[in-house]
Amino acid sequence: MKIKTYITLFIISLSAVSCQKYLDVEPQASVPDDQTIFDRASSQSALNGVYSSLASGGYYSTTFQSIGYLSGDNIQWTGSQSQVQELINHNVSTGNATISGAWVAIYQTINRANNLIAKVPEVQDAAFTETERNRILGEAYFIRGLAYFDLARTWGGAPIVTKPTVLASDNIGLGRRPATEVYAQALNDLNTAEPLLTETTDRFKATRKTVWALKARFYLYQKDWAKAEEYATKVISDTKNYTLVRPYSAFFANDARGTQESVFEIFYSATELNSHRNQWQPQTNGGTRQWAPNDAFVALVNKADSGGNRSVLVVKDNQNRWYGNLYYRNPATDPSFVIRIAELYLIRAEARAHRGSAADLDGARADLDAVRDRAGLAATTSTTQGAILLSIEQERRIEFALEPHRWFDLVRTGRAQAVLKIADPSKLLLPVPQEQIQIDPSLLPNNPGY
Incomplete structure (x- = not known):
C-alpha cells in the first residue's frame, strides 16, 4: 500500500487479542484513542513500535544509513540502479527513491513517537508507575530527537511535526522550517528526554547516557566545542560500562552484540x-x-x-x-551501530583540537591515540592543530567506514567539496523528494540547486 502523504499516517492499532500487533491504516481513517494507547501494556507496545520504525529498512536498517557512506569516498556501487550512483556522483535528482524512502521512514518514526508523547501522559492505569511512564516518554523523546537531528543534517530545512497525524491532510501546508529550527527541535527533545530517563546502561534502549552521547554528537555539529567535550566525557568516564573492546573486531565478530563498545545499537x-x-x-x-x-x-x-x-x-x-x-x-x-564509544573519543578529540590550547592539543592526541592503539597503530605524529584535525578526520574515515558517518563528517567540517571534488556547494544538502512536493507544494522552495 502506497501511503500518499509526506508525514505518512502511522496510527498504531492494537488488536483485541494482543498488544504486540501494529497495523497501518488507510490515510483517511482514524482509530479512537481507546483502541491504541490506553494502559501500561499498550504504552510499552507502542514504544516497541517506535523502535521498530527506527529499525526499519527505510531508516537505520538500510536506506538512511546508505546515504551516509554511499555519498562519501569509501564505497562503490556495483549494481545498475542509477539512483544509487547519483549519491556516489553527488548529483542526486529530486525523484531519487533512496532519499524519498529515508524521508518517509523518518517521518513515520516521528509520528509513532508523537502518538506516544501525546497519549501516554493521559493513560489511567494503577499498574503504570510514574517511573515507567517517564521512561517510556523519555525514550520516545530521544528517538524523535534523533530523527529531527537526522533530518537537519541531511536536508537542512524540514517540516516540524509534534502532534499525532490523524488525517492525511493534517500536515499539508506546514511548510519547511529552517535548519536552525529543526536542530533546535532535536535539542529540545533531547533536553526533555534527559531527566525522564535514568542513568542506567542499556545498549539497545535509550537511557540518560544515550542522551549524553547524542548530545555530544549534536554539539560537535554545532561547533560548540566545550559542550561536545563535556557530554563526550560524561560517557567516556563510565569506564565500568563503556570501553574500546579489543581487538577492533570484538564488537561485531563471532555474532557479538551489545558489547562494552556500544552506547546504542539496534537489535x-x-x-x-x-x-x-x-x-x-x-x-x-x-x-x-x-x-x-x-x-x-x-x-x-x-x-x-x-x-x-x-x-x-x-x-x-x-x-x-x-x-x-x-x-x-x-x-x-546483524545490529545497526548508531553510537559507539570510539565515536565519543573522536568527538572529544576533535572538540579539544578546535579549542586549541597546548593542554587541549595534548588531550586531543590522547583521545586519538586511544582509538589508534585499539586498532594496533602507533601513536599519532601530528602535533599542530591542523595536522591533528586531519588525523582525526582520517581516523574517522577508517574507523566508521561501513557506518553512516563519512558524508556527514565531510559536510559538517566544510571539507566535502575539496575531498570529494564537488564543484557545486548546493549539492551538500539533499533535495526534498519531488513526490512529497507534488502532494504538498508548501515544501517549496526546494534546496538551492534542485
Missing part, C-alpha cells in the same frame, strides 16, 4: 531482519555485493600504519573481489 532478530547484510555480502554468501569497498579504501584499511587490525572490515570472495564484512550474519540479525 534485530530472525523475525525482524537487518536487510543491510545482503547489500554487502557476495553472491556466494547469499548476498548481492552491490555495495563494496572501493580501491582507495581497500588500500587504506589494509595498510599497517593506517588500517591496522581494522583490515577485518574487508574480505575477498571466491572471485578475488573485496567486500565489506561488518554485516555478515545468516540469517541477517
Whole structure:
C-alpha cells in the first residue's frame, strides 16, 4: 500500500487479542484513542513500535544509513540502479527513491513517537508507575530527537511535526522550517528526554547516557566545542560500562552484540531482519555485493600504519573481489551501530583540537591515540592543530567506514567539496523528494540547486 502523504499516517492499532500487533491504516481513517494507547501494556507496545520504525529498512536498517557512506569516498556501487550512483556522483535528482524512502521512514518514526508523547501522559492505569511512564516518554523523546537531528543534517530545512497525524491532510501546508529550527527541535527533545530517563546502561534502549552521547554528537555539529567535550566525557568516564573492546573486531565478530563498545545499537532478530547484510555480502554468501569497498579504501584499511587490525572490515570472495564484512550474519540479525564509544573519543578529540590550547592539543592526541592503539597503530605524529584535525578526520574515515558517518563528517567540517571534488556547494544538502512536493507544494522552495 502506497501511503500518499509526506508525514505518512502511522496510527498504531492494537488488536483485541494482543498488544504486540501494529497495523497501518488507510490515510483517511482514524482509530479512537481507546483502541491504541490506553494502559501500561499498550504504552510499552507502542514504544516497541517506535523502535521498530527506527529499525526499519527505510531508516537505520538500510536506506538512511546508505546515504551516509554511499555519498562519501569509501564505497562503490556495483549494481545498475542509477539512483544509487547519483549519491556516489553527488548529483542526486529530486525523484531519487533512496532519499524519498529515508524521508518517509523518518517521518513515520516521528509520528509513532508523537502518538506516544501525546497519549501516554493521559493513560489511567494503577499498574503504570510514574517511573515507567517517564521512561517510556523519555525514550520516545530521544528517538524523535534523533530523527529531527537526522533530518537537519541531511536536508537542512524540514517540516516540524509534534502532534499525532490523524488525517492525511493534517500536515499539508506546514511548510519547511529552517535548519536552525529543526536542530533546535532535536535539542529540545533531547533536553526533555534527559531527566525522564535514568542513568542506567542499556545498549539497545535509550537511557540518560544515550542522551549524553547524542548530545555530544549534536554539539560537535554545532561547533560548540566545550559542550561536545563535556557530554563526550560524561560517557567516556563510565569506564565500568563503556570501553574500546579489543581487538577492533570484538564488537561485531563471532555474532557479538551489545558489547562494552556500544552506547546504542539496534537489535534485530530472525523475525525482524537487518536487510543491510545482503547489500554487502557476495553472491556466494547469499548476498548481492552491490555495495563494496572501493580501491582507495581497500588500500587504506589494509595498510599497517593506517588500517591496522581494522583490515577485518574487508574480505575477498571466491572471485578475488573485496567486500565489506561488518554485516555478515545468516540469517541477517546483524545490529545497526548508531553510537559507539570510539565515536565519543573522536568527538572529544576533535572538540579539544578546535579549542586549541597546548593542554587541549595534548588531550586531543590522547583521545586519538586511544582509538589508534585499539586498532594496533602507533601513536599519532601530528602535533599542530591542523595536522591533528586531519588525523582525526582520517581516523574517522577508517574507523566508521561501513557506518553512516563519512558524508556527514565531510559536510559538517566544510571539507566535502575539496575531498570529494564537488564543484557545486548546493549539492551538500539533499533535495526534498519531488513526490512529497507534488502532494504538498508548501515544501517549496526546494534546496538551492534542485
